[in-house]
Amino acid sequence: MSESEVIVVGAGPTGLALSLALSRFGVPSLVLDNGDGEVTARAARTCVLRPDTAAWLPAPPDSPVPAARWTRWRTRRRQQTVHQRELDEETAPFHVEQHVLERALRAALAQEKLARIVTGSHLDVLEQDAAGVTAHTRRRGPEGTAGRGGGTWWRGSYLVGCDGARSTVRKLLGVPFAGRTAVERHAVAALRTRLPWESEALLDRDLGGEHREVTARPLPGGVWRLDWLLPARGDLVTPEALLDHIHSTLAHWHGRGGAGGHGKGGDRGADAAAAPGPYELLDTGVHTSHQRLARRWRVGRAFLAGDAAHLVGALGVQSVDEGLRDAANLAWKLAVVWHELSGVRGPRVDRDAVEVVLGSYESERRGAVASRLRAVDQALPLVRREGGGLRAILPGGGARTPLELLTDGHLGRGLLGSPAAYGRSPLTPPRGTVDTVPVATPPGAPVDDVSVIALNGEQGRLRERLCGNGGELLVVLVAPGTGVWDSRHWLSAGIMPELAAAVGALPLKAELLVTESYPGAAPHTVLVIRPDGHLVAALPAPRIAQLRECADALRGGPLAGARSASPRDARR
Known part of the structure; x- marks a missing residue:
């Protein structure tokens, strides 16, 4: 031990x-x-x-985690598509x-x-x-x-x-x-079948009969997870009732107008009478959200x-x-x-610095989850009420229809789903200690996944270097043209030697990377990134002393008795 x-x-x-x-x-x-x-x-x-x-x-290359990535998210109401979003590598979730x-x-x-x-x-x-x-x-x-x-x-x-x-x-x-108990309840089934669409997730509202809301999300191997919204505190769901849900839902989707909702609606009775199509039921359950x-x-x-x-x-x-x-x-x-x-x-x-670092976990993550729960509490009565024709206004979120709010939650957007930004983190460099330049990512927010090159010439994606794979701090230099030259040609050019030496002298285990471009960043911008992928600051190169300020902030402040940088040093 x-x-x-x-x-x-x-x-x-x-x-x-x-x-x-x-x-x-x-x-x-x-x-x-x-x-x-x-x-x-x-x-x-x-x-x-x-x-x-x-x-x-x-x-690992020889044993990847099997997961499905959706190419599209579609929201329907009364068998008509009301919202559709194409998904790419940056926006498509992993379903596993x-x-x-x-x-x-x-x-x-x-x-x-x-x-x-x-x-x-x-x-x-x-x-x-x-x-x-x-x-x-x-x-x-x-x-x-x-x-x-x-x-x-x-x-x-x-x-x-x-x-x-x-x-x-x-x-x-x-x-x-x-908190609150049984806020939402869903009947869940996993089945292997073919639906009239492939590689896309579907939220179907007011499908007909008892099906007020059904969600279909693909998994690997032709498997689909289906969720039916139930009364939050209703009766138990019997196996017979769940089979009825499956049969009637598949019948609607395989019926006239059900192939992706591109038809004109069709006859609802004909849809309900249509054959559900072959399927293999793999698992069922009831999921209650608290x-x-x-x-x-x-x-x-x-x-x-x-x-x-x-x-x-x-x-x-x-x-x-x-x-x-x-x-x-x-x-x-x-x-x-x-x-x-x-x-x-x-x-x-x-010890004061230790308290700052460890205390930042609760302030950042509890604050982020608390904001998420407040947003859900505000959205629930708007999303779940009958009709839903009025637009909902959430603090800082703008006007959204109920179905748009649901889409936000499922796709990780807006107040209901987007990753948290820690703009007021205790680990932010003190005001006035660093000069920053504008980039598309605000301080404290997750960075974009851009292509990067390590000093040894290894190429990959920025997210591959996070959570310990690249150290406790990442420093990314925006350097156009590096992608077409062998690393030995630019390692000794321009500001690279000075920057590499500065990164190696930081009080954290840090890795220096270069990228051809980053959204909104000018050439020679230096991005200082936490190992969980959140931006500390975007600095104009070469601000060596300010790079040290960022690293000190992430460890709770400089060591007791350490010399503070002079204004002249801070702009070096």
Whole structure:
């Protein structure tokens, strides 16, 4: 047992992804898995991941995670298309079965020397002191209950509760979990079939009969996940009722006017009588969405992430996607503090700086999820009321129709779905310390996925260097023309030698990359990017001292007693 390990409680997508990211940052971790290590295959339990989230998941060339990407999103009402959006590499979500995602994460962790998973471990004691955390687990019994007697004590530097909605960590910490129960409820079915359209997702409103709202989203292998909106607190859904939903919905879609909604509507009775077409039913279920938010996400050296910290999911908001954002945000901050407190980088950072770095996780992520939940609360009565002819106005979101709001949630746009921007982060460089230049990405927002070249000539995408794959800080120089020249020709040209030396001297593990262009950026712009893909600042090159200011801000401030840069130095 290593007292320096970060203890991760829970082996769902968030906990596994957090452990994997920590390993990439060189931080040892221990995952306490309450189960037996076996992942149950449930085809009806799926995840929709935004491109920026999915980019850092394990996808080795010989074993990529099977996922479907939609070419189009279409919204229909009364069998007529009212909204359609073409999707590309930057906007198309990844749709993957959750058990496939979890198995891929476990397989990736098995290759990491700094990560280990201990199965059958039920947490029942959590203690903290100034130097670390102590956890006690009991082995799970044959019925899934905690066994009596014995158990194991674990010692670690930090602990993160990723143990789901009924989080034991949250309860042991005494953190309230306020919110609303059963905000939305859907009947779900996964079936292998052919629909009148391919590679596109569909939201069908007022389809006919009892089907007020149906969503169809493709998965790999000709599988579709279908969701039917149910009364939030209605009766149980019987197998017979679910089969009726499947048959009548497929009959509508295969009937006259059902092929993509490009017809004139057709006769509704004829549609209902049409044959549903052959299908293979793989899995069914009922999914209930709750709205809850933990009062605190950090208590000393213990943190909450994923469903242990928040419950989302109404109006298309994706729970697993938000949990993975938690993991990406927290992993690099734990790594910065872990490396500095271990003395790897020489003088240890002061305790105030540690508090700034670790405290920024709660302020950034809890603030982002709280804004998302408020937006859902404001949109729900507008989206779910009958008729829906009036336009909805959300603070900062402009006027949107109810169906447009639903589309935003499903496609990751607007207040209901777009990735958070941390413009007021505690890790932002102090006002007046850095000069910035305009780019299309505002400070604190996720960066675009552009092509980049490393100093060794390796080419790839920017997102491939995130979450530990490129270090704790990325510095990207916008240098037109570098893509057509061998790296040995421009490594020693212009500002490159000075910039490379400055990046190598930063107090964080940093990587220098170059790109031909970036949206809205002028040549020789230097982008300073956090390892979770959010922009710190866009600097005019070469502002070497200001680059150091950005790095110091990400580690909670300069070391105590460090010399402040003079105005002349700051503009070098």
